[in-house]
Amino acid sequence: xxxxxxxxxxxxxxxxxxxxxxxxxxxxxxxxxxxxxxxxxxxxxxxxxxxxxxxxxxxxxxxxxxxxxxxxxxxxxxxxxxxxxxxxxxxxxxxxxxxxxxxxxxxxxxxxx
Amino acid sequence: xxxxxxxxxxxxxxxxxxxxxxxxxxxxxxxxxxxxxxxxxxxxxxxxxxxxxxxxxxxxxxxxxxxxxxxxxxxxxxxxxxxxxxxxxxxxxxxxxxxxxxxxxxxxxxxx
Numbered sequence: 700x701x702x703x704x705x706x707x708x709x710x711x712x713x714x715x716x717x718x719x720x721x722x723x724x725x726x727x728x729x730x731x732x733x734x735x736x737x738x739x740x741x742x743x744x745x746x747x748x749x750x751x752x753x754x755x756x757x758x759x760x761x762x763x764x765x766x767x768x769x770x771x772x773x774x775x776x777x778x779x780x781x782x783x784x785x786x787x788x789x790x791x792x793x794x795x796x797x798x799x800x801x802x803x804x805x806x807x808x809x810x811x812x
Numbered sequence: 813x814x815x816x817x818x819x820x821x822x823x824x825x826x827x828x829x830x831x832x833x834x835x836x837x838x839x840x841x842x843x844x845x846x847x848x849x850x851x852x853x854x855x856x857x858x859x860x861x862x863x864x865x866x867x868x869x870x871x872x873x874x875x876x877x878x879x880x881x882x883x884x885x886x887x888x889x890x891x892x893x894x895x896x897x898x899x900x901x902x903x904x905x906x907x908x909x910x911x912x913x914x915x916x917x918x919x920x921x922x923x924x
Contacts, residue, residue, distance in 0.1 A: 742917040798867040802855040
């Protein structure tokens with residue numbers, strides 16, 4: 700069975716600072732991994748996905764994530780935070796051919812001016 | 813870009829009443845899902861649907877819940893007798909082969 704752990708329910712950064720949101724996964728088979736963002740009162744929007752191609756994945760809004768099999772991690776980064784990045788971020792995992800995507804508990808990102 | 817649409821955006825119902833949440837998935841997708849997010853909590857898997865049948869469901873998806881694809885476009889979630897603890901945001905999602913899920917904006921269900 701697969702699972703996802705997001706370290707830190709809240710992360711606060713200053714505008715212009717590096718954003719690092721941590722995600723570790725557990726999966727018995729090669730996983731597909733995703734990051735979703737949720738703005739207040741909205742649905743889940745896909746930021747980026749890893750599907751066994753390049754290990755460094757670039758997504759929308761300047762975000763990227765690196766799949767590290769040895770560390771079972773898929774951390775999300777952005778070099779320079781913007782105020783508009785303030786939102787809830789969810790890491791998710793699904794098995795290849797699986798019917799269920801499992802979400803982490805989410806990390807709320809605060810960006811200070 | 814095609815998107816998943818959900819109606820209504822907000823549903824208020826009394827405890828014990830039946831509710832039907834509606835979703836129109838992306839037209840060429842084959843896999844359909846319902847997720848739930850209780851306020852301030854994580855996104856929880858409820859059920860997946862493929863080839864006109866449930867392919868997987870969670871322990872949350874008990875006999876009070878059912879899903880249906882009544883025609884070629886709609887995908888519905890029915891809660892037969894709502895409880896206070898059913899109050900949550902319900903998200904519909906759809907996906908194709910080896911593609912990520914596309915989510916709707918959700919229906920906020922409030923049970924009073």
